[in-house]
Amino acid sequence: MSGKPKLHYVNGRGRMESIRWLLAAAGVEFEEQFIETKEDLEKLLSDGLLLFQQVPMVEIDGMKMVQTRAILSYIAAKYNLYGKDLKERALIDMYVEGTTDLMGIIMYLPFQPPEAKEKNLALITDKATTRYFPVYEKAFKGRISNIPTIKKFLQPGSQRKPPPDEKYIAQVKQIFNI
Ligand code: GSN
Numbered sequence: 367m368s369g370k371p372k373l374h375y376v377n378g379r380g381r382m383e384s385i386r387w388l389l390a391a392a393g394v395e396f397e398e399q400f401i402e403t404k405e406d407l408e409k410l411l412s413d414g415l416l417l418f419q420q421v422p423m424v425e426i427d428g429m430k431m432v433q434t435r436a437i438l439s440y441i442a443a444k445y446n447l448y449g450k451d452l453k454e455r456a457l458i459d460m461y462v463e464g465t466t467d468l469m470g471i472i473m474y475l476p477f478q479p480p481e482a483k484e485k486n487l488a489l490i491t492d493k494a495t496t497r498y499f500p501v502y503e504k505a506f507k508g509r510i511s512n513i514p515t516i517k518k519f520l521q522p523g524s525q526r527k528p529p530p531d532e533k534y535i536a537q538v539k540q541i542f543n544i
Pocket residue numbers: 380381419420421422432433434435542
């Protein structure tokens with residue numbers, strides 16, 4: 367075993383992308399085992415590796431971690447990226463939950479039928495611009511993308527994933543019976 371965390375997910379952003387970002391920010395190298403077929407997912411299930419029969423799953427420090435938030439909290443705490451005291455941690459948790467709520471509504475958009483898409487896109491755009499984006503500081507993007515480890519992750523050739531395309535959407539629908 368390499369000792370690197372091993373990420374089990376489809377070859378796309380979804381719920382794993384925030385974990386990839388966090389590992390990248392911490393400067394931690396990781397391996398990825400992509401779920402490419404229904405059989406790949408069934409193998410993980412039949413091997414009993416998924417506590418709630420769901421991915422993301424991350425093998426790290428002898429654990430097979432599931433639940434995105436639990437994985438993120440563990441990695442953040444391990445690499446001192448989880449605030450200097452309880453109050454800073456609470457603030458981080460609030461921003462994280464806000465982002466998760468927003469990502470939750472964005473993530474499913476590509477998988478919706480065309481007639482629902484247009485209406486939902488308008489709703490998401492409204493919520494994103496009036497509720498979520500104003501919360502994040504001005505110049506936040508610039509500051510974050512200049513952290514050396516993040517800068518590296520944003521370069522071509524990194525393990526950052528592209529936005530979902532038709533092939534990826536079809537693959538995920540097939541794997542998860544959507
Ligand atoms: O945040 C989490 O990791 C969990 N609370 C949810 C994980 C989840 O829903 N995973 C999906 C695939 S990723 N997209 O949403 C999943 O494994 N679905 C299969 C199922 O049977 O629920």
